[in-house]
Amino acid sequence: MRFELPTPFQRILSKEPYPLLFATISGAHLYGFPSADSDYDLRGVHILPLKEVIGLQTGSETREISTEQEGIELDLVTHDVKKFMGLLLKRNGYVLEQLYSPLMVATSPEHDALKEIATRCITRHHSHHYLGFAQTQWRLFTKESPARVKPLLYVFRVLLTGIHLMQTGEIEANLRHLNEKFQLTYIPDLIAQKTSGPERAVIKEGDQVFFEGEYRRLLQKLENASQSSILPDSPSAGADLHDLLVNIRLAAC
Template sequence: MNLPQEKLFQHVESHPYPLLFATISGAHLYGFPSPDSDFDLRGVHMLPLETVVGLDEGDQTVEKEGIYDGLEIDLVTHDVEKFFRLMLKRNGYVLEQIFSPLVVFSTPKHEELKSIAKNCITRHHAHHYLGFAATQWKLFAKESPPRVKPLLYVYRVLLTGIHLMRTGEVEANLITLNVSAKLPYIDELVDRKRSGPEKGMLQAADLEFHKREYERLTTELESAYEANKLPEMPSARDDLNDLLVRLRLQ
């Protein structure tokens, strides 16, 4: 994938606070960007010490949009403490950001965080993906005509959850996930999404088939949750606390 690294880094570099990392999320991470897809960047910033020890809450979340020669870039970051607290919950989204292979900006502490994040993965992350898939399916099912994009999000979320439960590894790329899942219709759906909006619609007759597949994969994820041997609770709290203190004091 050819990434406009200079423009992406230019957007990240203008962030008002020091960053721990910034990675690419969204359709580019999931493996099915369209030619006109904007870039969704996600990351972690570090508020200054005088802010976090004072009475003001500070910018817990920073959202920053920009357009560079027609390329839209959206950057959303959380303060490091807020992000670490999300890691200790069953939030697969933040783990996907940490482990995204599409890195725009990184630091040695980002590499340390990847190591710690492995101990945040629990069997209950299945609930995150089950809930996320149900929400995406509702969005897809109520559209008329139905679009390929939200359907791909449904499959991406379910396959990510199944893979996580079976391997303990975070993988968000639908093309990579389908190497083992072997769903014969995924490549065609991805090609239609990448081809643009004129091919991004589905026939009403396809709905019943995809409804059965959604229900089947949901059951498969539920079964993987019941069978997996991942920890019940994260064991990374002390390591995250230690890293947070060092980041605040550096």
């Protein structure tokens, strides 16, 4: 699905010094609950030319840009293809979600090839990423007063993505789509609160006890899903990633 950035942000992206293997949308837009004032979180992979890889003066492995246009922020982060592949071989759910995001701003045949190979980077140990991320988001949710809807939605999005991944081996980061499977009755109301109001929308007073019970239930469900998952213990895509990287580098000469 082609995602159209606002024109000022398209101009910024067009000025990037390195070719992009891909660039996709992450954050609230990917998760299915953007507000009118949500930032654009753009993630991707750039390709360093061969001379900036093998020489003494090497290029940037990671490029970051944060800017604001008409009250809306753009947060752009790209990694060089080698660094990104290294992250794929670790238990890193972020890079998988970026790679498989359906909200594409830029793509390439190599993007398609990488997506095909990366299915063999997914392991049952990716559950640790989602368990840790959920616990971090829960702490953010509980330390604020009044408690906000946004971090709570992140908690449930992360837990359901992790459970779904352990059960199916598929990356799904959109909470609306996930809830078609999990049917949590409170999710549509939370999304409606978040999307119809400002980023700092808060939950109803007294609901925190209920949501804590749901958080702990789903956390346990993710742990159980990890233990029973038929996903492999380690990635098997290393050799194919190596070959793809070599071909990309040589083509960029």
